[in-house]
Amino acid sequence: MCELLGMSANVxxxxxxxxxxxxxxxxxxxxHRDGWGVAFYQNKGVCTFKDPMPSHESEVARLVSDYPIKSTAVVAHIRQANRGRVGLENTHPFSRExxxxxxxxxHNGQLKDHQSLPTARFTPVGTTDSERAFCFLLSELxxxxxxxxxxxxxxxxxxRKKADILRQMGVFNMLLSDGEYLLAYCTTKLHWIxxxxxxxxxxxxxxxxxxxxTRETTPNDVVTVIATEPLTCNEQWHKMSPGQWQLFYRGEAIGPNKE
Amino acid sequence: MCELLGMSANVxxxxxxxxxxxxxxxxxxxxHRDGWGVAFYQNKGVCTFKDPMPSHESEVARLVSDYPIKSTAVVAHIRQANRGRVGLENTHPFSRExxxxxxxxxHNGQLKDHQSLPTARFTPVGTTDSERAFCFLLSELxxxxxxxxxxxxxxxxxxRKKADILRQMGVFNMLLSDGEYLLAYCTTKLHWIxxxxxxxxxxxxxxxxxxxxTRETTPNDVVTVIATEPLTCNEQWHKMSPGQWQLFYRGEAIGPNKE
Structure with a gap:
């Protein structure tokens, strides 16, 4: 399996x-040794760092953890491969215009029969069930x-409705963003704060x-972090239920169920 | 204007x-202080580092210049903005599937009336003439x-034939790769070795x-580097002429004019 990390912020x-x-x-x-990646949005632009090496050993991941890249939306992933070889083309996150x-x-999870998922305009480059599901969602859209x-x-x-179809095919925890909105979709495990x-x-x-x-923020900052497992040990994270989803916009949960 | 850098290699x-x-x-x-970017291909996968900061001052660029990321095709760019504000969405290189x-x-150059270029399936995200020309080329393809x-x-x-249309609209030096082939198209200035x-x-x-x-290579390695201006002072670079193009495949020039 894999782990997900997302961020939505108003600054x-x-x-x-x-x-x-x-x-x-x-x-x-x-x-989760089979690669990692993180996409940072700045306005409509996005920059994705990814590497098929374990994040713990990756020099690029070290830079990302030390060097403050400011962003209002982030999608990140560490991979433990199940479908698709370890390689850059199978390393999340995936992006399309x-x-x-x-x-x-x-994506975190595993889908049965993913080859049967129709894709139209968007074609997978790699061989993961995850990327195929992404191409399916965007093609349907x-x-x-x-x-x-x-x-x-x-x-x-x-x-979200199309994700309900994917949910029938296996485990489908997902983060998806267009740089302003961020959708978190849970079928087994996802937390946010x-x-x-x-x-x-x-x-x-x-x-x-x-x-x-208090030293890093101003009083108006609103920042949501989403992760497979809570990342901190002294805060209360919201635990999402199977089938639950949550949309975030500029740091705020905006539906279906607000805080 | 801007500067381009590309690489094609057989290993x-x-x-x-x-x-x-x-x-x-x-x-x-x-x-060229208005951002920089570099895309590395590994098989069919690609990872693009980009930053709207000057490359000389960028911490990420420092990493890229020190940390050996192995790749068979690279497209890089440093920007001096003319059309489109300084920002991540306007920072080259651009990618689409x-x-x-x-x-x-x-792209290095400037195109007049770029807004008139038709794009179909591929839509620009930023506001540069460069990205619009890219979306035009892929939409035509x-x-x-x-x-x-x-x-x-x-x-x-x-x-290449469609690039001849863009050439009529201004300066259009370009690098374009699908990870295996790399096309260099010159209207004013481009060199390769x-x-x-x-x-x-x-x-x-x-x-x-x-x-x-000799310390970094094996006897079978073939590596081509393409740049706006020669990067070394003790080697003979090929100077491309206005209107000339060159396709590279796994390090070798394969047309129209071989070495």
Missing amino acids: PTDICFSFKGLRERGGRTGP LWGRYWTYA DKHYPTKPKSRRQAFSFI TRRAPFGIARLSDIDVDIDF | PTDICFSFKGLRERGGRTGP LWGRYWTYA DKHYPTKPKSRRQAFSFI TRRAPFGIARLSDIDVDIDF
Whole structure:
């Protein structure tokens, strides 16, 4: 299996602290040794660092955990391969352009019969069930909305319905973002936390690192972090239930069930 | 204007030496301060590092120039903005998927009336003339070949013909790769060099750095480097003429004019 990490924020925020925790699970505190990746959005642009090496050993992952890249939406993943060989083409997150926006996605789980999933305009490059599911979702979206819909929130609602089909095929925990919205979809395991004023001190579970968010933030900052397993040991994370989904926009949970 | 750097190799090769030279031109020996990017292919996978900061000052660029990422095809760019604000969405290289392959592109030049270029399936995310020209090329390719052509070389020949249209609109020096082939198209300035046994010592023009390629290579390695301006001061680079193009495959120039 794999682990997911996402961030949605109302101001450009770095993910060094959370990524530091996740990185340990890629070969040290966790078995996810088969690659890692992280996509950072800045406005409509996106930059994705990825590497088929274990994140714990990767020099690039070290840079990402130390060097503050400010972003309002992040999708990250560490991989334990089940379908598809270990290689860059099978390393999450995956991105495609639709309607003049980059869509970025990462998946935790395993799907049966994924070869039967129809894809149209979007073709997988690698051989994972994950990328095929992503191409399926975007192809369905493109078929349903040949031109950009007025409401992107509606588009995410459509994606969520199509994810219900994938859920029937196995384990499908997913993060998907267009740089503004971030959709978290859970079939087995996914947690999230929204941090806002008054901020406090957080402590990572996987490595002896603390952060005092009062020093890193302004009173108006709203930052949500989503992860397969909670990354901190002294905060209360929301645990998502099987079949539950949550849409985030600029740091805030906006549906279906607000905090 | 901007500067381009590309590499095509028959074995996974790092680009640290050449990138070290290019990086200096992004703020120190050259005026290209408005961002930089580099895409590395490994088999069909691609990873693109990009940053709207000057490469000379970028921590990520420092990593890329020091840390050997092995690749058989590379497309890199340093930017001096003319059309489109400085920002990640306008930072080259740009990538899109077509026929289950990632296509990556970078442009040096400026195009008049680029808004008039038709794009179909591929939509620009940013606001540069460069990205629009890329979306035009891929949209034309997709229209002409609704399914993957048997010969990708033929596809590159088609792209070259469409590039002749862009050439009428201004300055259009370009690198475009699908991870196996790399097309270099010149309207004003582009140079290339193929290194093969017997290898020698090369010296960068922009910074006091030498490399002894005999220590870094095996006798069968063939590596071509393409750059706006020669990166070394003690080697003979091929100078391309206006309107000339050259296709590379696994390190070798394969047309129209071989070495």
